[in-house]
Structure formats: C-alpha cells, structure tokens
Amino acid sequence: MAGDRVPSIIPPMTASRVRALALLLILAGLALRLALTFPVHKYVADADSLLTGMRAFQVMRGETPVFFSGVRIGSIEPHAAAAVFFLFGASRTTLALVPILFAAALLLVLYGLYRELFPPGVALTALLLFAVPSPAFLAWTYMPDGYPATLFLCALILWTAALLRRDPGRLHTVLFGIAVGLGWWQSFQTLGMTTAALMWLLWSRPELWRRPRLWAVGLAGFLLGAFPWIAYNVVLPLHSFRDNFAARPATEIGAVASNVHYFFTYSLPEVVTPVREAWTQSLADPAAEVYNGMRLPVLFLYAAAALVFLAVPAVRRRAGVSTWLLFVLVIAAYAGLNIFSEAGQIRGISVRYVLPVYLVVPGMLAVLLSLVAERSRGLAVALAAVVLLFNVTAYHWPGRSTREVWQEEARHDDRLVGWLEGHGVTAVFGGYWTAYPINFLSHERILALPCDSDQYDYRGRRPPGRLYRWALVSVRPEELEKWAARAGVAGSLHLAAPGRAVFVLDRGPADAGAQERMLERLEETCEIPD
Numbered sequence: 001m002a003g004d005r006v007p008s009i010i011p012p013m014t015a016s017r018v019r020a021l022a023l024l025l026i027l028a029g030l031a032l033r034l035a036l037t038f039p040v041h042k043y044v045a046d047a048d049s050l051l052t053g054m055r056a057f058q059v060m061r062g063e064t065p066v067f068f069s070g071v072r073i074g075s076i077e078p079h080a081a082a083a084v085f086f087l088f089g090a091s092r093t094t095l096a097l098v099p100i101l102f103a104a105a106l107l108l109v110l111y112g113l114y115r116e117l118f119p120p121g122v123a124l125t126a127l128l129l130f131a132v133p134s135p136a137f138l139a140w141t142y143m144p145d146g147y148p149a150t151l152f153l154c155a156l157i158l159w160t161a162a163l164l165r166r167d168p169g170r171l172h173t174v175l176f177g178i179a180v181g182l183g184w185w186q187s188f189q190t191l192g193m194t195t196a197a198l199m200w201l202l203w204s205r206p207e208l209w210r211r212p213r214l215w216a217v218g219l220a221g222f223l224l225g226a227f228p229w230i231a232y233n234v235v236l237p238l239h240s241f242r243d244n245f246a247a248r249p250a251t252e253i254g255a256v257a258s259n260v261h262y263f264f265t266y267s268l269p270e271v272v273t274p275v276r277e278a279w280t281q282s283l284a285d286p287a288a289e290v291y292n293g294m295r296l297p298v299l300f301l302y303a304a305a306a307l308v309f310l311a312v313p314a315v316r317r318r319a320g321v322s323t324w325l326l327f328v329l330v331i332a333a334y335a336g337l338n339i340f341s342e343a344g345q346i347r348g349i350s351v352r353y354v355l356p357v358y359l360v361v362p363g364m365l366a367v368l369l370s371l372v373a374e375r376s377r378g379l380a381v382a383l384a385a386v387v388l389l390f391n392v393t394a395y396h397w398p399g400r401s402t403r404e405v406w407q408e409e410a411r412h413d414d415r416l417v418g419w420l421e422g423h424g425v426t427a428v429f430g431g432y433w434t435a436y437p438i439n440f441l442s443h444e445r446i447l448a449l450p451c452d453s454d455q456y457d458y459r460g461r462r463p464p465g466r467l468y469r470w471a472l473v474s475v476r477p478e479e480l481e482k483w484a485a486r487a488g489v490a491g492s493l494h495l496a497a498p499g500r501a502v503f504v505l506d507r508g509p510a511d512a513g514a515q516e517r518m519l520e521r522l523e524e525t526c527e528i529p530d
Contacts, residue, residue, distance in 0.1 A: 006318070007373040008121030008366070009380045010128075018120045022127060026107045029131030033103045036142055036395055040092040041406035042413060043143045044279055047433045052144040053095045053440040054456055056081035066185075066232040069455065071240045073146040074186035074229065076153075077102070081144065090443060092410060095144055102148035103141065107131065109155045114363060116162035117323045122366045129362035129387065135278030135394035136271055136351050137358045146187070147352055153183040154193045154356045158326070161197035165204050165322075170217050177218035181225020192337050192356055196329035204322050248342040259344040263335060263354070270351040271358050273299040273390075277351045280394045282402045291393040298390045301383070302361075309364045319367045327360040412497040417441045419496035420471065425504060427468035429522050431530040434500075435473050448473075449519070451526035459519070465512045470505045472522070475530045477501030486525035489518065 013021070043049045051068065055078035058065050068075045081098045088094045110130055114123035141148045160176040176197075183190030202208060208215075223230065233240050250256045270277055273295050280291060309315050309327070316324045334357050338344035343353055365387065373380035396403045417438060420428065427447040428435055438448035439458060447468060449459050471491075472480050480503040481493055491505040509515035 006119045006122060006370055007377070008119075008125050008370045009373055009377060009384055010121045010124045012121065015120075018124065021124055022111055025124065025127045025131050026104075026111065029107050029127075030100070030104055032132060032395075033100060033138070033142060035398065036138065037096050037100060038093070039398065039407055040096050040410060041403065042409035043145075043406070044139075045143055045145055047436045049143045049145045050095070050437045050440040051455060052077050052081050052098065052146075053085075053090060054444075056085055056090070056095075057440075057444060058456070060085060064228075066228045068146050071232075072187065073150070074182075076149045076182070076186050077144055077146055080149075090440075092441075095440075098144045099142050099148040102152045106141075106148075106152045106155055109152065109159045110359065113155060113159040113162055114366075116159065116166060117320070117326070117363065118366065122370050125369055125384070126362040126366035129365055129384065130359075132388045132391050134272050134274070134358055134361070135280065135391055136274035137355055138391075138395065139274070139278040140352050140355060147355065150183075150187045150189055151355060151359070153179065153186050154190050155359055157183055157190060157193040157197050158330075158359070161201055165201055168205055168208060168211070168214065170214070173214050173218045174221040177221020177223075178225040179221075180218075181222040181227070184222070184226045185229040189337075189353065189356065192333035193330065196326065196333045199329055200322070200326045203325065250340050250342060250345060255345055256339060259339045262347065263338050263344065267338065267351055267354045268357070269299055269302075271354055272302045272361065274351065274394070277349055278394050279396070279402065283394070283396075284401060287393040287400075291390065294386070294390045294393070298387065301386070305365060305368050308368060315367060315371065318371055323363075323367075327364055330360050331357055409499075412500055413437065413441055415497035416473070416500040416502070417446070419494075419500075419502065420446055423494075423504065425469050425471045425502070428471050428473045428502075429519070429526075430473040431526070431528045434475055434528075434530045438473070451523060451528065467508055467512065467515060469508050470518075472503040472505075474501050474528050475499050476528060479528050483522075483525060483528060486527075487518070487521045489522070 010021070048069075055065055055068055055075055059075070059079055059082035065075045065078065067073060068078055077098055080101060081095060084094050084097050084101075088097075107127075107130070111123065111127045114126045117123070118126065137151075141151055156179040157176070160172065160179045164172040164176045166172075180190075180194050180197075183194060229240065250259060274280060275295070280288065283291070309319075309324075319327075334354055338354055346353065365384075369380045369384055372383060396406070398407075420438070421442065425446065427449070428438060429449050430451065432450035432453045435448045436450045436453075436455075438446050439456075442448075447458060447462065454460075472483060474480050474483075477493060477495065480501050484491060484503055484505075489505050490507075491503050494502045494504060496502045509518050
C-alpha cells in the first residue's frame, strides 16, 4: 500500500498528529494491560508463571540458566525478572511487571511493522485493533510464562525483516540476524516467523541472493543472538532437539489429518473468539452474556474476513502484493508447524502454539476496514467497534467474579506461606500446582517439592545432609491424612487458610538417609493432582 490518502476508519491527519495518536494508542494498550494485571492475583497457570521468578533467583545468584522450561523455552524472561527484582525486590507485584515490559516493547515494535507496511491511517487502525487484542492473546501474554518474550520476538523478527526489505544494509541485516537468533534461543515457535520473513525477503529482494557479505553479517547477528542456545547444545550435543517434543515431527499420517482438523476447527477459532483459553466459561454477568451472544457472529466475521483477504484480488491490491504475501506466509508457516509437528498433536489448552498468527490479524482487518471505509466510513467504524466490544467483554477486569476469586486465592497463598513460616515448617511436599509456587512466594526460605515435575531440581540442589521440618500441603484436606497413612508418617492436620490444608509431621527424620527414604515413600504414594 502506498500513499497517505488511503481511506481508513481514522481520518487523514498531519504527521505530528499521527505520531501523537500512535503514542496515545500505545499508552492506552499499556493502560489496559496494567488494569488487567493489577491488583496482583493468582494466575490460572500460576505455578508455571511463578517459575519465571524462581529462575530469576538463580540468575541473581550468578548462575547461568539457558532455559526457562525444559529445553523448549529460553530464559530471556527470567533474566528480565532478575533485573526487575534487583531494582524493586521480588514479589508477585514485581514479577507481574515483566510481561508489562514485554507488552510495551511489543506494542512499539508492532506499530513499527505496521508503519513499514501500511499508510498512516491503516497502520493506526491496526495498532488500535492490537491495543485491545483477542482475549486469548491477552490471557496468554499477561502471565510471565515465556509467551510475552516469545511473541515480542516474533514481532521483532517481522519488523527487522521489513526494515531490511526497505534498506538492505548492514545495520538492518545484523538487527534481523540478532532478532532471529534471540528467537531461536527463546523458542522454536519463532521459526514460523523466521521462515516466513526469509521467504518474503528473498521474494521481495531477489538481489539478496547475490550478496554473500550481507549473509555473513546476518549470520554473525544470528550467532550472537543464539549464543546461549548454541553453547548449551555444544556442551550437551543437540540436547534441545532430543528432549523437545516441539522439534519432533508428527508421528503418522493419521496424526497429520487429525492436526489439520484440530487446527482449523479449534486452534484458529480459539485465537480470535476463545471459549476455553480466555477462561470465558467462568464468567457469569451481563457482559459475559454479551460476549457469548456475539461469539458466533464475530467468528463468522473473522472467517469471512480471512476468506476475503486470501481470495479477493482487490484486497491484494489494496494491501500491496508484498504485504499480502507476508501475511499469507506467516499463516502458512504456523499452519505447517502445527499440522506436521508433534506439538500440533497436543489437545486441550493449546492455543498458545498458534498465537503468533494473531500478530498479522489486526493488519488484515485494518486493510479490509479500509476497503469498507471507501464506501462507508461509518460502517467500517461500526465493524471495528464490534470487534473491540467483543474483546473487552471477555477480559477479567477487576471487580468481575473470576478476578475477585483469583485475587482472594493469592491472599490465601500468602497466608499459607506465613502460617508455615510462623510454625517453623522449613520444607513441604505436595502437588505441583499447590506446593511448587511456595519456593517463589517464600523467597526459597521454604523448600517446596512437588509430587512430580520438579522442574528446577530443588530436591537435588538441597544442601547435603540438611534436615528439615516437613509438612504436606494440599487444597484437599480430606486427602492429606489418607496420603500420610499411605506413606506411613504421623502428624496433625491444620487449615492454614481457606482451601489451604497443612499436615505437619510430628517428628522429622533422624538423619539424611531417613529423610531420603521418607521422601521416596511420599513421592510413591502421592495421589494428589493439585
């Protein structure tokens, strides 16, 4: 697209007013995310999110963790959290700032991308639609769970590719290489953006094939960005491929066919009109009724928009063939990654694997709205308003029932930690979702071991020979005494906070060997899923 007079829902304005409105929209997007983050509360994926804080403690001790989760997600967010903790201390509040920082960077970078691709009015429309995003996109990126950094790097790859397309010099080439390298370290999920961006660059700038020195500069940038990943996989040869389901192909033809069906009937609809993964099913108020009533019409609107964008030549001309191709390549890349990989075989809560697709959705809608505005700006504004209204009715705003519950749950967790410390408990055992967060919430003053998924090996990193005063924890008090009986340990049951039960062992192990045997019995007999 070229020219500043392409119709859009935003009237033509001077360059200074464009910049002012862009800044206002970015600040509005940040304000929305701040309102949904604070007051702090327990996340739906709380234990997974607090892993970022636990990993940050390692960084602050001078350790060098390369990954946040297994060998799939890089530790960029924990390093950012360590910097925040250094400045402001460690707490739920300061940990919640980390996704906000990545959200600010994402809004800036994505607007930069839109300005490279579109005239001002269309770019501002796309920014507006992203500032108030899909409920599923917001739900997964306001938690410190690795996805804020992953989605930011996906956008950074596209933006630096657009800069390189406009001006294929060394600076833009090395920036693109660094962005791709950081993305590779952070998550194989960014590979879809890298693949789409490289194909788009080589189609848009075929002369790049004949510039080996520029490729060398880009490669140097990639090696710099991906250095932590490369160093790890030199020490442990290609461990990131061997122990990473995201790097494995789909197992059989039947799985591929099932992935195709799942991608188009669950994943893509859930990105834009979520039922499960913005946890909208837990909402019960008039706004939720509006959301549920609008879902099918809005889903139809998105489906029609996608078909029009992909199939109608007038849209291709309005977007510009190059921009149109980039968006199609992004969609095709993530369709391929999810259909042909083992990651695409994950069922249930899995929309996060296709979230990068959403980065191009506001741009697609902005192009279509510009075509509508050519005939009727009022209708274009109305369609944009429908999408925005639909999104905001699904957010878990402060004061809504689910949000109140989550805030209360965080307070219960704090009371649990205070109770444990007040009663001299120095170690707990329990289900992953209840026990493991205590490592972060107590600043590791209490050792908290899960029945399974001890992701950071707290058990193996204990000081040799140290003995603890032990307790079992659960949100199911009726199960704790049964578990203690199965494990052959005696103690007393207490309610430390609403929904937080503690079974304090009467006497601790006499020595390190007895402690290990007790832990083995507890692990073998644990049947508590929380």
